[in-house]
Amino acid sequence: MSWVQAASLVQGPEEDGDVFDEEADESLLVQREWQSHMQRRVKEGYRDGIDAGKAVTLQQGFNQGYKEGAEVIINYGQLRGTLSALLSWCHLHDDSSALVSKINNLLDAVGQCEDYVLRHLRSVTSQPHVVDLLDSLQDMDLSHVAPAEEKIDEAKDERFCENNAEFNKNCSKNLSQVDCSSLECCRAQEHERPENPSLTWILEQTASLVKQLGVSIDILQHLKQL
């Protein structure tokens, strides 16, 4: 593309001074048209590429997220179900309303924890893996004739996997450092453990509740994994 190189070497004169220099003017115009056309092609290619890439990985991402969401949240569901069972037991045995309101408070607390954890799970994965197109466009030298680097290779796929693993690591790291101090149930509580302190508190309260009801603590066995 020697004529392109030649065209880009032409130093276009200042606009004021080129009124009578038609040749230089024309080649400058051509050069600009060429650049703008090629930039458009790059952008079109980029959009097409994004659509294609997304279509390939959307389902994969969905399946990953689904599994993670289900596995994390099922524990909170179990806690809610347990508390609901205790609540219904209280209602049936006409127990004091103090216990009933305590259980309701705990249920609210679990719901809040669940929402918090879910929001956190979803927000961690929304930080994009940034490729700045504009920088790439500027860097793209339009008189560049050397072959483009071989970009698609296995190293890239590995990087995706690493990034996902990093997301997962960050996610569990963030979860273990969850600061629940904004939750109402935690305001009066000290953080005994760094991991999810309000959940610990809820579990302890549930255990003491069970004792108060005169029921065996064994009924909470299934919550051991929390």
Added chain:
Amino acid sequence: MAGDQDMFDAVVMADERFHGEGYLEGYEEGSSLGIIEGRRHGTLHGAKVGSEIGCYQGFAFAWRGLLHGCTTERDSKKMKVLEALIGMIQKFPYDDPTYDKLHEDLDRIRGKFKQLCSLLNVQPDFKISAEGSGLSF
């Protein structure tokens, strides 16, 4: 003439090359975006199912403990339904969105849970999360 042909080839090649370079960049970005977007949606749906199933499971386990040692005929019917529910839940692959009988099994589990509640004479008062677990009686 040969020179002109070369020039046209060069133009077409440049056109495809620039489109191609954009495409490669976009594909990489799109793949990454697809995973992220997919995960966001997947997490929400998985959490909904996990929350609901977990709730039934916790409820059932707790009641199994509460009914422990009860021997009336009505109690043994309750236990039967309880164990059936627990069994159904344990067989259910709650973390697999591609499970072909997902909705079918979920409906059966919900039905069994309602049956259990009526046997226990219980109005479940589940605090549904903001996302909603589909429980409404």
